[in-house]
Every structure is written in C-alpha cells, then in structure tokens.
Amino acid sequence: MKRRSLLSVASAATVMTLGGVGYAAHRRGRNPYYRGPASDHFDGVRFFRPSQETDKDLLAVARWQLSRGGEAWPKQWPSPFPADVPPERVEGLRVVLIGHASYLFQVAGRNILVDPVFSTRASPLGFAGPKRVNPPGIALADLPPIDAVLITHNHYDHLDGPSMARLWQEHEPRIVAPLGNDAILRAYDGTMRVETCDWGGSVDLGGGITVHCVPANHWSARGVNDRRMALWCAFVLTSPSGVHYHVGDTGFGDGSLFREIRARFGPPRLATLPIGAYEPRWFMKAQHMNPADAVAAFGLLGADRALGHHWGTFRLTDEGIERPAEALAAALEEAAIPPDRFLAMRPGQVWEAGAAS
Template identity: 50%
Template structure:
C-alpha cells in the first residue's frame, strides 16, 4: 500500500503541476500560446470565467497524507476487441479511461488516446494501468482524426500520439496552446487548435470547441497556459458531445452545450472525484454526470474516466455503481447512460 501511494504522488505531480521535471522553456511567459486577453485568457494564463481555481500544492499534500484511499487491484482482465474498419452509422468502443474509439458515418476518431502503461511524466513511476487497452494498438482501424481535450498526462500522451502520427499522419484537433506543445514534441504532426466557440472542420465533420470547467499543466511552470475544452462533433449520423474532464460548475458546461444540440450521444466523465473537497471543482461525480446528461438533452450517454488509472480515492467499481443508482433516482433506464468496460463496443441506437 505504501508503494501504491508513492506511485500515486509521483504521477499526480504531472497532473497537478507539481513535478520536479517541469517543461523548461524560455523566451515567453507562456510557452504555448500568445494572443490578446479575453473573457477566459488574461494574456498569460487561461481561466474559468466565474469559476474556481485549481487547488495548490499544500492542498495536494493534505489530500495525499490524509488517508481514505481505496485499494485497487493490480490488474483486471478484459477481452480486447478488433473493431470494424469502417461503420456507416454510430459505434463506440471503450479503450480505457478517456480513450474512446468513435466510428461514425465512415469516420474513425479517437479521443484522448493513451496506450502507455502509465499516466505520468515518468516511465518508472506514476499511476499504472490496471486494464489493458480495449483495442490492441495494431488492431486499430485507420484513424481519421484525434481529439485532445487538454494536456494532463492521462489525456495527452506524447508516446501514443507519436505512434499514431507515424502510422496514420492524422490531424489532431485540440484547444489553444496544445498544438504548440505537440509540434514541439512530434515534428511534422498536423496539430490544429481552436478557442472556445470556434469550429474546426474536416470532410464530413465539424468540431465545435466549448467551455468546460477544468485546468491544465505539464509541469511546475506552465499551469493553465494551454486551454481545455469540450467538443461538439457534428456528423452525418448526428451530433456527439464529448467532454474529457470537467467539474459540474453549477451545470454551466451543459447549458453551453445544450444550445448546440440536440445530441444523439454524450460522452461524459464519471470518475476521479474523491475526496470531494479536493476534486469537486475539476471532476464531476456520477450524480453530476447524470444531471449533465439530462441538461445537455442527449438521448444516450457513454461514461468514461474511470477504472483504468487510480488517480483519486474512490474504489475502482464505485463510479459505475453510483451511476446506476443516480439513473434509478431519476427514473431513467440503466442502459441510457452506459459504463462500458475496456474492449466493449456499443452500436448507439438512433
């Protein structure tokens, strides 16, 4: 148990901007993005308008030393799948954590792909996978685009993106600043960035970036210097709302999203929420995810951000159990909002 806690702290240093191996860059106060101030950018850092700043290092230590961390298994068996090369309607396959293969109207999209063993700036320490990816890397179909929601290590994995670029040379769509990070790490990558409210276009796909309540960091000196966002995917088979990470923030991310619906599917996070005093502002819990599904107006929901990497205190199987209870409390069928294990595929009904 002591070893597990040490590894947790090492990995979270990257996630929370407290790593000793911070990215060291010179020549600009913000190494990723330069632009005029706006209602969510002060000229150096991005922020959540009317929202809450992320907790500091002192609160991180208070949490890590406070106990109450559930014990996770070292590994959980799954059945990997080999997806179809193309799908004419809408099919989603869970890879693990925030990584989802979306196959829609002949397009193959990946969200926040992580095939690495650890979600960490280190190869030797940090949160390790307890499940294999639901699809072996070599079994992936041709990938037409990748969506990166923000730059935390459990969402932006340079090693995986380098492998994807070498194999598919696909565009990567991401919020402001993350494009510069990717081009610096992966020469030649087609990284395209947008601000909240902007639309990035590909053949048969429009991707609108919208606000969510989160933050960013790769090290100690770049906190909130690259933007975070949710995505609205406008496809011939319907609209999809995808949020990589968000706090519920009084429902404001869902109010913003609802204006661009209706949605056939919403892909929403349900894990990494405990303890609430520390995580509430940045990670919603399952009850808030159900409230968000309802507020967005989405017909169906896919849960992600649980069960692959232990980032916080809750037990591995707690998020899907609480999701079922929250759906029942709202008199909603349990299959409306599904927590698929890695390797599971869902043909989303029309």
C-alpha cells in the same frame, strides 16, 4: 530507493497527472506554449474560466496527499469484454472505449480517436505514477485507418506523447487540440501537424463532420510551472449521425455548461461523460464530476444516450475501482432513468447506432 521515497515519487506523478503542482508559479511571466491577445478567458499568460473555482494551493495538495487513504485497487482488473478489432469503416455511429478516457469514434465513414492513451502509465515518469490495470480495449496494431485525433487537454491521462508520436508516424491523422497544445505535441515529433482551436471555434473534418471546441470546468498542466498555460476543452461532433457531446474532464459547476450545449446544438444523440476520479470531494468537486453530477448533466443536456468513462483503468483518486459504476446505477435509479440509457463503459465495450433519422 526506499519504499517511502518510491511512494513520494508515485504521489508526485499522480498529482502531475491530475494537473501539475505549479499552483502559484508564473503568475507573471512568459507562456512557453501559446502567445496571443488577452481575452475573456486568457490573461496573456494563463487561461481561466471566470465562473470556475480558483486553483487549489500547495497546502491543499499536501493535505490531500498526507491524509490520502481510500480503497486499494487490484493490480489487475481485466475487462469482461475482449479487445475489439474494429471494422475499417462505419457509416452510422460506432463507439469503443479503449480505456479510461480514450475512445475510438467511427462515424459517417471516418475514424476519430479522442485522448488516446496506450502507454502503461499515465505519468510523466516511466517508472512511477498511475499504472493501468487492464490492457487497451483496442490494440494499437488493430486500429483502423485513423483520420483524426482530438485532444481535450494536456494531463498525462489524456495527452500521451509517445502514443501520439506513434499514431502520427503510422496514420498521419488530422490532430485537433485546444490552444497551446500544439507546442506540447510537437515536442514528441517535430513533424506533427496540429490544428488548434479556441472555445467557440470549429474545425471541418470532412464528410459532413464538424468538431466544435467548447468550454469545460477544468485546467491544464504538464509539469510544475505551466498550470493553465494551455487551453482545455470539451468537444461537440456534428455529423450525419447526429450530435455527439464528448467531455474528457469537467466539474459540474452550476450546470450552465450543459444548458449552453443544449441551447446551441439541441439535445445530443449521445453524450460521453466522465464518471470517475472524484474523491475526496472537497478537493475534486470543482474539476471532476461524480456519477450523480454526470446524471444531472445528462438530464440538462436532454441527451438520448450517455456513456460513462474516466474510471476503472488508472487509479488517480481515492474511490474504489467499482464505486463509479455502483454510484452511477444508484443515481440513475434515483432519477428514474433506465440503466440502458447511461452505460458505465469498460475497455473493449462497443456501443452502436445507425444513421440519424
């Protein structure tokens, strides 16, 4: 295959990872993932958030891809932290970044994975698309017993079907995902049991831990014709270790998302927030925060600590590999926030806290 064709395939895989190319498809038709009554965020075929900017059209996608430049990434960018071998159980709160947006949360004696991606590429294609530049911060074989897996949405850098099938076969965890994602997950293993939730819904994970499904300014797609046909979300974990707010992907919007979390749950003890995949800003702003947005969200939440993810593993957008961490440091300095209150996490890095007082 010629170089130009390979680049076209890789670009297509990147766009699909970020949200598909079915921008005008299925405005009328059948949803292959979910059937349910219309609501204030579901029109009977597609999900939406009324206050969120509408989809980019194909011309906008073409404009980005044809003019795409940005900083090159290295082929390898090893983490300064060794791969973690977690303890079997933790009574307080222990958080490890596996890479990109994949975490292991160990809380109150339970082990919870969120958006686990262990594959080499975050792509629908095995030979093209975003390729990881560092290995997972925990090897699959070194995972402790997994009690639950949380999926925020179906983009390939968050929902990795082969990894989910293997986790199911080896651990049989409880799996919690937004509406419609159960059908996608079961395509990788028909025996997989998935509990779905709508915005505002909650699932009791036992041990005093409840996971709450809350809105995010984002979207979903797995292919060319299924844009916004499965729901996306953020999660709030309430546990004996306090309130933990986790966002896989979101735009800042008008900030109401974060004010509403604080009003409903109180200031979180910990917020895990995305800080990468934000350039070019004209294309990404509605659905991806940049580090300054993340610091503003941290302030609105009133969170005690924050951890930044969604950077430094898969090249999805145009900013250089180290720019998110640099921009986060600058935004924290501008806001007079001590840098140890909001860390740009690297794979294998561990953050720990005791039980809430």
